[in-house]
Structures are given as structure tokens and as C-alpha cells.
Amino acid sequence: MNDTVLKGRRLAGGTRAPKTYSTERNCAKVGCETRLSRYNRREHCYAHAPTKYPRLRGRIVKNES
Numbered sequence: 001m002n003d004t005v006l007k008g009r010r011l012a013g014g015t016r017a018p019k020t021y022s023t024e025r026n027c028a029k030v031g032c033e034t035r036l037s038r039y040n041r042r043e044h045c046y047a048h049a050p051t052k053y054p055r056l057r058g059r060i061v062k063n064e065s
């Protein structure tokens with residue numbers, strides 16, 4: 001008579017992988033296998049990050065040969 005006691009329901013749906021963010025991202029540069037930190041929101045590794053050229057008064061400094 002006491003069949004309606006609530007018990008913990010078993011999770012239905014089988015073994016569905018939990019939704020996770022990718023924790024193993026690689027550099028967006030093709031061929032580069034440098035793994036990015038999951039905390040690194042950039043798409044490239046340090047070596048392939050967009051280069052910031054040193055600028056002097058707004059001009060790109062060139063190496064004279």
C-alpha cells in the first residue's frame with residue numbers, strides 16, 4: 001500500500017557523454033600540434049599567435065640589410 005514512496009530515479013538514457021567543453025584543443029595553425037590550455041581562449045599557440053611587430057612612432061621597424 002505504500003508503493004508510491006519516492007526513490008531516487010535511475011538516470012535514463014544510458015551512457016550519454018556529458019556535455020563538456022573541449023579540453024584538448026590544438027593550435028589553429030595547420031600542422032601545429034601544440035596543445036592549447038583549456039584556459040587559453042586563443043586559437044593559436046604562443047608561436048603562431050598573431051605577431052605584434054615592434055612599432056616606432058606608428059611605423060614598422062625594418063631590419064636593414
Ligand SMILES: [Zn+2]
Pocket residue numbers: 027028029032033034044045046047048
Ligand atoms: Zn601553433
